[in-house]
């Protein structure tokens with residue numbers, strides 16, 4: 001059994017209430033940080049822990065925190081990204097639903113480290129019922145002196161708000177999120193400036209994923225060095241994986257980074273193997289945006305080493321033979337899966353979610369969807385496959401935000417690894 | 433001050449200048465095209481991606497290249513920066529892609545579009561686009577909308593540069609105009625088709641790079657290349673009064689603001705000058721407006737032409753037709 005740092009108490013009855021959460025050792029990190037540490041010492045622990053952003057990009061969190069502009073005379077903000085809309089990803093939902101106080105505890109400790117006096121949880125509109133869960137928990141935290149003025153009698157004060165979006169994947173992109181939080185249309189901003197310099201209301205801001213912020217709690221409790229002992233190399237600690245698709249036991253699993261992919265898929269402790277005694281065909285390992293890999297490349301790297309659930313191992317081989325850990329949305333596909341149809345579904349999603357600001361993504365995502373629609377419905381041509389790949393190439397790297405890349409990568413990888421299926425889907429010659 | 437090179441040409445510009453504006457200070461072929469950036473409107477740019485360039489060296493201090501192509505219109509220069517535009521095959525390939533994307537849902541209805549002949553998209557496609565399309569699907573269409581009684585919005589032609597929304601935002605004090613919807617279903621809108629009625633709304637027409645916003649008082653009156661653009665002015669209490677009159681014989685068919693060589697208006701004009709003074713008598717005519725020879729508008733030869741040069745070019749072309757290599761570069765282009 002791997003260590004559980006986040007989900008240890010998730011099945012405890014009443015854990016969503018302040019009292020039970022507190023009895024189980026909750027809010028200890030707030031007490032420790034506020035009473036015995038300086039804000040910089042908290043940041044230092046996060047740096048030492050090696051924690052990397054759990055929202056998808058895997059950027060070192062301690063480093064991100066240290067970029068925040070401390071010279072600015074503007075207020076600083078911590079914004080939690082709870083927009084979780086990446087197809088295949090549902091770990092933040094699970095955590096917030098059952099352990100709202102864990103997120104709130106993480107928000108308080110992290111806000112203290114950053115010197116934020118007001119913080120926000122930006123949550124996707126579809127999670128309305130979770131807004132209520134969080135607000136109830138926030139009320140409890142205020143009532144117990146963990147939020148509001150002079151927390152635990154110290155001179156640190158914090159207000160925390162939950163803000164629901166209107167249901168847009170793009171509002172998970174951190175600058176679109178900030179626009180939306182400011183009440184504007186959720187279009188990504190051009191960078192630089194980065195949020196650490198000019199984020200919310202043009203003030204220094206850190207945006208972190210739900211799981212990232214929750215992970216700060218065990219880091220402060222056990223110390224950064226202890227946290228860093230879990231995992232392999234630069235992939236430290238535990239990670240929540242949303243496992244879905246053709247497996248016997250779909251669900252959210254907390255794994256120690258470094259677990260072999262094969263063990264994750266086939267062991268009884270995790271996914272429990274491919275369902276219906278079928279064979280594994282492919283895996284999308286980190287949410288719909290990351291490259292799809294066929295069985296032989298997801299279980300072992302191109303060099304023949306076992307593939308591990310780490311940032312480095314999953315991306316071994318670059319995009320030619322590797323993929324990314326991303327947000328940990330692990331989608332398993334059995335031998336009956338129609339890759340063309342799957343890709344068409346993804347393409348439809350990205351077309352629907354493009355904000356439309358920049359031309360390669362606005363036009364290219366729709367074009368890719370249309371070509372895939374044709375291929376999927378049996379009236380695509382062989383040449384369409386090359387056009388498809390070329391369109392993806394012309395989007396990739398040329399857009400304002402990474403949604404364009406997120407739309408292009410699945411296409412490029414699916415054709416790279418499953419070209420035969422696309423060719424089989426295409427008709428030889430159109431009969432007119 | 434920052435010293436940088438663009439396609440090998442050195443230039444020194446003030447700190448904070450964008451790569452695009454640094455290139456414009458050099459001028460000529462190496463200036464990246466721009467479809468959404470507009471120097472006199474704040475926050476424009478970054479959207480169309482046609483101005484992408486490669487930064488082969490970030491600065492003298494940090495010589496690493498930038499990992500992706502960058503929008504030159506919004507990327508500030510740095511001392512010691514090395515920029516590649518025409519000298520980077522990667523940039524040209526990406527730009528070709530962007531032009532294709534911009535044309536994807538464009539109706540290509542130039543034969544019936546008032547903007548034809550002075551359309552930035554037409555020019556861009558001519559220089560960077562392919563002559564055929566790989567797009568087989570239906571193009572998106574919208575109903576035409578009246579924005580007040582003088583302006584027609586034909587969203588079907590729009591490339592979503594957002595310039596007009598910044599005009600609405602920045603030249604007037606009431607914001608009544610923005611973007612609705614998402615992705616390729618986005619549309620410029622006044623929401624409930626409210627009229628945009630302020631003294632400077634007509635400038636939306638001039639900033640539109642395509643024929644999406646057109647002057648209703650000019651629609652279908654004439655192809656622009658059959659009109660003569662004349663610089664003219666009048667004394668006006670609301671604006672500079674400096675305009676271009678687009679004339680046919682003695683008739684003023686249209687009044688517009690003056691655009692520079694990059695298609696940008698530097699002095700906006702008021703609606704009274706634009707829409708209400710359509711008689712030459714209202715204006716002091718300064719003389720013919722200089723129009724770039726590459727422009728189809730100059731087909732009209734309203735400016736004196738150098739017949740010697742023209743003859744030389746015809747001879748050169750004739751030689752070429754006979755299968756001989758072009759003897760020398762086009763003398764007209766060199767002048």
Ligand SMILES: Cc1cc2nc3c(=O)[nH]c(=O)nc-3n(C[C@H](O)[C@H](O)[C@H](O)COP(=O)(O)O)c2cc1C
Nearest residue numbers: 053054055081083084085172173174208209212402
């Ligand atoms: C289109 C798009 C959607 C995104 N959606 C989310 C999301 O739902 N949740 C999230 O945490 N990060 C999302 N991100 C990543 C964020 O921009 C940002 O990197 C992240 O919130 C940073 O937090 P972290 O460092 O803790 O991972 C998205 C990025 C893009 C480009």
Ligand code: SF4
Nearest residue numbers: 355356357358361401
């Ligand atoms: S890449 Fe797509 S989603 Fe991102 S800014 Fe451009 S159009 Fe919007």
Ligand code: FES
Nearest residue numbers: 478480481483505
């Ligand atoms: S002009 Fe630079 S992106 Fe449009």
